[in-house]
Amino acid sequence: MDRWKWVAVRAYGPAAFALLVAVVSVVVLSRWQATPLLAGFVVVGRWVPLLALAATLWLVAMPTYRLAQWQRGQGLDCPRCGGPLGHERIGHQRMGGAYRRCYACGDNVNHRHYE
Numbered sequence: 298m299d300r301w302k303w304v305a306v307r308a309y310g311p312a313a314f315a316l317l318v319a320v321v322s323v324v325v326l327s328r329w330q331a332t333p334l335l336a337g338f339v340v341v342g343r344w345v346p347l348l349a350l351a352a353t354l355w356l357v358a359m360p361t362y363r364l365a366q367w368q369r370g371q372g373l374d375c376p377r378c379g380g381p382l383g384h385e386r387i388g389h390q391r392m393g394g395a396y397r398r399c400y401a402c403g404d405n406v407n408h409r410h411y412e
């Protein structure tokens with residue numbers, strides 16, 4: 298895969314997974330409704346697809362915002378390849394603390410390099 302396909306996979310992969318969870322939970326809940334023993338769980342389980350869809354929207358909106366900022370030259374660049382960086386993750390103190398993963402090369406960039 299070329300560089301921009303990897304950017305799409307790294308940026309929108311979590312959103313695709315959340316959408317998959319929503320679809321699978323709808324299918325599972327529809328089967329549970331037919332079973333009298335599991336019908337009680339459907340009331341609580343109805344929230345799972347809604348929460349998964351909300352997570353999908355969030356996981357599409359945030360990378361899109363970061364990519365748009367990067368394209369305008371206002372986002373954070375990877376010091377190694379110049380690609381857009383993902384969300385900040387909490388890192389171990391002994392490894393240097395917070396970091397972001399580059400959408401293009403997959404490299405972990407310590408917060409000292411983008412702050």
Ligand SMILES: [Zn+2]
Pocket residue numbers: 375376377378379380399400401402403404
């Ligand atoms: Zn990079």
